[in-house]
Amino acid sequence: MKLILITLAYYLLQITSAATVFDSSCGSDAAISCSSSSAASCCFESPGGVLLQTQFWDYNPATGPSDLFTLHGLWPDNCDGTYEQFCDTTTTIADDGSTVQSIIVDQFNDATLYNDLNTVWKDINGNDHSLWAHEWNKHGTCINTILPKCYSSYQTNENVYNYYKILYQLFETLPTYKWLTAAGITPSTSKTYSKTQIQQALSSNFGQNVYFKCDSNNALSEIWYFHHIKGSLLQQNFIPIAPLSNSNCPSTGILFPPKGNSGTNPQPTTTQTSGPAPTGVPATGYITLSGKSGCLISNGKYYTSGTCATYHFSSSSFGGVSISSSKGGCGIDSSQNFICDSSIDASKNQFQIKNNEIGFGGNYDWCLGSSTGSGSSAQTNIVLSDGSCSSFKINVSSK
Template sequence: MRIILFAIAYYLVHAAGQTVFASNCPSDSPVSCSSSASASCCFESPGGVLLQTQFWDYSPSTGPSDLFTLHGLWPDNCDGTYEQFCDTSIEINNDGSTVKSILVDQFNDEKLYNNLNAVWKDINGKDHSLWAHEWNKHGTCINTIKPSCYSNYQTNQDVYDYYSILYNLFETLPTYKWLVDAGITPSNSKTYTKAQIQNALSSNFGQNVYFKCDSNNAISEVWYFHHIKGSLLQNDFIPIAPLSSSNCPSTGILFPPKQGGDDGGDGGDDKDPVVTKTTTSGSIPTGIPSRGYIDLSGKSGCLISNGKWYTSGTCATYKFAQSTYGGITITSSKGGCGINSSTNEFVCGSSVDASKNQFQVKDSTIGYGGNYNWCLGSQTGGGSTAQTSIKLSDGSCSSFKLQIASK
């Protein structure tokens, strides 16, 4: 029933004087991650897991007091890793200055634009910049809506379809309503168990749901994992169990009301918990130094400023910074650091755009696209002056971790 309602909603959004961009994929198209078929306009690969993600920003509050706001639609690989910023040729302006003209002027969908303005909120008030970021980082990696998949592609048609499908999928996943219907209401005093929250969400979604807690043990994000049958344009989303494990404790989980919202507590004498500011961007996360060396686990030496491993000489000082919408950027004295798309090697230099290469840091180890395993690559020079490249592991080599050592 949920899928049927979603299909009806999608049709209604497109029907009023607009072209319906239907897919020509056969009804028996394979489900993503279910076969070894190559990526095509009718088979989503490698990003065969589609995550619809939502925020609960409560202090300062962002969006309506009775809504988990829209975060994005992310194509993750079937093993939990992911690609990012896949095609610069179809990116839109980072500041979001063109999103209104795309939705309203090009595709005559002011209703969709207004709906997105109500639910897709950035904690710093830069809503359209968030929209652009989500398309540029994640939307450009969905291969079944590449321009070549359209029989008569119109500029930005893929952007419009991504936003439209994202919004309609979000509307079928009313996290706040599902929690409240199960008696889980925002409160400054009451706490909940992981099982209570999971049951409230999974009983409606049909699969377990990933949810994340912040440093206050307060729920902050919810992710709904899906496979997809055929093209994204077919809207045939299939709920699946999450590929990530919740960091929330088994008990004592807070669901704070957004500032200015009603306190749904039980009126008891429980002491109000101390709640600090939640952020979706800003300063570097606690535990990650702003500067440091990069070592290889189990190996001598360290990385030098060009991103290569060196067993003698001076270690390079790397800088770590929080990117605007999550992820960590890394720079050295040579310039920005990133991953060479052809070789998967870690490189640093003046030609590397650090903002388009967002790393993750967990327990002082560095990952990229959800992959925290690294291998040795090609070597230049010899003896004590040899420099060896490092690359993301593909599972076929002896791997190690990249570790941040405080300077």
């Protein structure tokens, strides 16, 4: 018995030395995210109160083990389904390939976590560590309960390490492949499945319906598990909820191709790399306002007369679309205005384009903002809608 206790004590010591002990100071009465109008705090996740654990099935070319939906990220979406991105620039990390290893292994002495992530967290183009850094920079920095101020004695990069560790631990509780195959849904070059079959296999284990996405071949490609969270992310009190997005998969005829299938199926559209514009989007074009005359000029403002600016559209690394004009990169400023300027890093302002409509952070509604000048020469800001104005869509138009 004494030997067992000594062994247990040694084991616990090793865990403590290899990882930060998670904060539990928020208490059992901490609020559940999206359940109230409370302000963001170290014990209340807001505005990103919906935590999505996302997984990919990259089959051609194959990425990751043949029996695993690979980890993609942990995303804090707002309670209405929109989201913030690249929130805290003071805690972003370099994507040079060595930084994430240095943080996890050298700084926090957790080689086990690093090795586990190397197995399950894969990029379709082999840029695994760049993907890890990107996910922290774009999404992790928007989780307010792990801001440096939320630690009693913060170490540099401690929140980065905690994000990676919690992301992996949550992923381990959501074994998508195991759940599907246990229900008889197995990879096949010919067999197909229904949306109901897939949903039942996943929801019966998760406890809520699950969002899943199909690629252009009607093949299963992504799984998103939606959660609320009680208190701080560090407490890991995840609460499964129904998805805020609707599946694009057909009712029947859904493929689940084995990884490495060398058939005629093209590469799935789960991940975009830097380069040409996404399919259906011109590399260059104008930006117009739905139902309104005129267009955007090169600084990103709406102008009812004059020459429309030529905008450039390209796929960003790991998803999204970068937009630029002759003025420089385009993004969203602190007042939610669309703006283009040489000081803006277009890669850190990732837009979405769906049916030629431009959105940002999942929001495709825009409003007219402040103006300079008058009449036909007025230059007017366009601003992301907050729901309090008469909104419209902005569109990519071919030159």
